[in-house]
Amino acid sequence: MTRHDPDDLEEQAEATAGRRAPYSQTPDWVVIHPDVEAQGKALYCVLNAHVNISKGDGLCWPSRLSMAEMLGYSRPQSVDKYIKQLEAIGAIDVEDWTRPNGAKGKRYTVHQTPPDDFDGVTTVSQWHKRRRAALDAAGSPTPGRPRKETPAAEQPPARKTTVKKTTAKKAAAKAKPEKSPAEQALDQRARKGADVWWEKANELVAAKSMGPLMGTPKARSGYYLNVVTRIREAVAAGYHPDMILQALENIGEWSPAKRELDRELRRLSGVRVPRGRNGRAPIFTNNQWTKGENPDNAKPPAPAAPDLDVFGVQ
DSSP states (O other): OOOOOGGGSOGGGOOOOOSOOSOOOOOHHHHTOTTSOHHHHHHHHHHHHHSOTTTTSOEEOOOHHHHHHHTTOSSGGGGHHHHHHHHHTTSEEEEEEEOTTSOEEEEEEEOSSOOTTOOSOOSHHHHHHHHHHHHHHHTOOOTTSOOOOOOTTTSOOOOOOOOOOOOHHHHHHHSOOOOOHHHHHHHHHHHHHHHHHHHHHHHHHHTTSSOOOOSOHHHHHHHHHHHHHHHHHHHHTTOOHHHHHHHHHHHTOSSOOHHHHHHHHHHHTTOOOOOOTTSOOOSSOOGGGGTTOOGGGOOOOOOOOOSSOTTSOO
16 A cells, blocks of 8 residues: 655545455556556456465466456456556556366466556656646646636626517517407407306206306306307307307207307208218208208298397397
8 A cells, every 4th residue: 555645635535444344455556547447447456356365476367257247247358458458557467377177268467566667657646746737737726725816807797698679570460460340349249149148048057957057167267258259150150149049048058069059050040961971960061961952841041130139239
């Protein structure tokens, strides 16, 4: 074990010995050698652990598969790269050897000291000195020392953060276009019609012809808005308010779906909807469905519009 001068070591690298157990030492020059990867240094520890200390010859002959499994590999070829790295720096010597059982193998000589022609760093203290000299030469702050504060006058100006402003053109594009007077009148008729149907539905619930409206207040608000939308679409399509109210009553739902209301309105207006192969009516309507109708099955025409709209709008 190498003795270090405390003045040569950094405070961040200080360590103390813990619990004792059978161990094998790894010299500093192998640990800090730049030409050996981390797994190669771990392989040196494995080889050193196989050396019989009592003999003092530094010899060992573990199989490549045993060394690979100790390093977490499944194939013996995985350690060949690190064996060559250790042999290149002179940390081990590799020779062919015949085992006592006649099997061919390799025998390794593990060296604790570097070769005579080694000119690299041999201790951790030397490594820290060289690193500190390199940092000083590069002008980088030395680890463990407080950094010098840069005066405010020498500090670079703070980077200005720009906030993108929405132009008037983009804001105008996002804004909803204003409705025409005709559209506003249509919305008013639809809301009035929804209020009339809501009152009629309450009467039907009292007469036990319909079920009560269920759901949270927010859900009920959604049902009401749906009725407003359905009535607005029906009025815009030209259906009479009396027929719309009758269709809602026939369906018997607080907030019917668009398909249901459309089907009932077509039925009341006398449009025959043919059935397809699956028994469902197509979602489109064409004049071909009205050709060749049986006059006996013809529905009565819609009543004429009165002077006062049923929804209360003149």
